[in-house]
Amino acid sequence: MLLSLDNNDWERSNVQDLIVDLVNALSAVKSLSEISCEMADEKQVIRMALSCLLSNQDIERCSFFIADDGGVLSNVTGISVIDQAGGEASVLRGTMSFRTGEGIVGAAAATGEMQYCRNCHEDEQFALGAGDGRMPGSIVCTPVFTLHRELIGVLNVSHSEPGFFTVWHMRLLQVFSNILGQLITNRRLFQQMEIQIASRTAELERLVEETRRLKDYYVSMSMQDQLTGLHNRRYFYDQVGLAFAQHNRYEYPFCLLMMDIDHFKSINDEYGHAFGDEVLITVADALKKLVRNTDILVRFGGEEFVIIFVNTGCDNGKTFAERIRNKIKSLKWRFADREVQLTMSIGLYCMVPQADKDNQQNDIDQIIHCADTALYRAKANGRDRVEVFDSKLNKVG
């Protein structure tokens, strides 16, 4: 193996040849510098780099041995002039590999220096491959390093002629290997960055999803009554706009029922607050069974419940209100050896399409006030009743 060249190598070149060599060398380096480090496959990057070299130099074959952590150099890719010209690609016969220090490839890795075998036919380390038509005349092996001087692998170029390689080749290969090292380093860094970005993006997406889930949970919690599981007043105000929109756009009627358990205070006083809670839960469950999915049922506060029966006229509203009143009246609880029953008063406001829109309430708080007025009347008239607010007379009817 020779590390220096004879002066003859210089003499062989005239000025014209030197200029051609210089242009070819610059072209090889330029093509190499144009390879994107964003490619996912390192082998593909190396193969493109070899192709740049072969396209711009009179080298016949080149290949790349990549170093693994155990110091073994394996031939990952190689191309020849025949491949480059579109001929049949030379197939790597198995993966050729050398340990560090073994052969010319291993020597380049071990010394960190370029290695040149001027005449492979005379070098006994190539004796085994002597009968092979692929046996090169001369070989140059150049170690390729990362920016931190870690060995990436060995660039191996060969020619069938012994003594083929000149000082020009050597200098080009040195520069070429440096740039290739940078390119591979950048690709690896880029890949690491991509992996990091992907994992951070995934983590971020997970966190966003988690936050969204939490937000949904807290929004639904904030709209739910913890005791009965019904929606609460906040949900009512959130949803009531839809009933209004449908009424305004399609003139769909709706009925608002304001319901209040009669003498509930005495239930608490007589049987205790826990029993009162149990009563509220049972009443809520009964109400749930009496409304459609599209209706709005909420615990408005304390022992007060509100229902909006959407797309429902006054007659049906009254029928539903009576059904609710009867249902609540039919419920029974046991406390010790006593049977407990209760009643409910209901105030009803009907939102119906009508010519005299001036008399129609169009504000939810006013409608609630009207239903409340009807409820007050139901209480005043003896409880366990349904009273309907009469908008025309602006009084409870």
Ligand SMILES: Nc1nc2c(ncn2[C@@H]2O[C@H](COP(=O)(O)OP(=O)(O)OP(=O)(O)O)[C@@H](O)[C@H]2O)c(=O)[nH]1
């Ligand atoms: N157990 C229990 N009681 C509640 C809850 N919320 C409100 N209350 C009670 O409900 C009772 C309501 O009493 P009042 O507003 O005086 O009305 P009432 O006794 O039902 O009488 P009328 O409405 O006039 O028929 C109060 O004693 C409240 O403490 C609750 O979550 N659980």
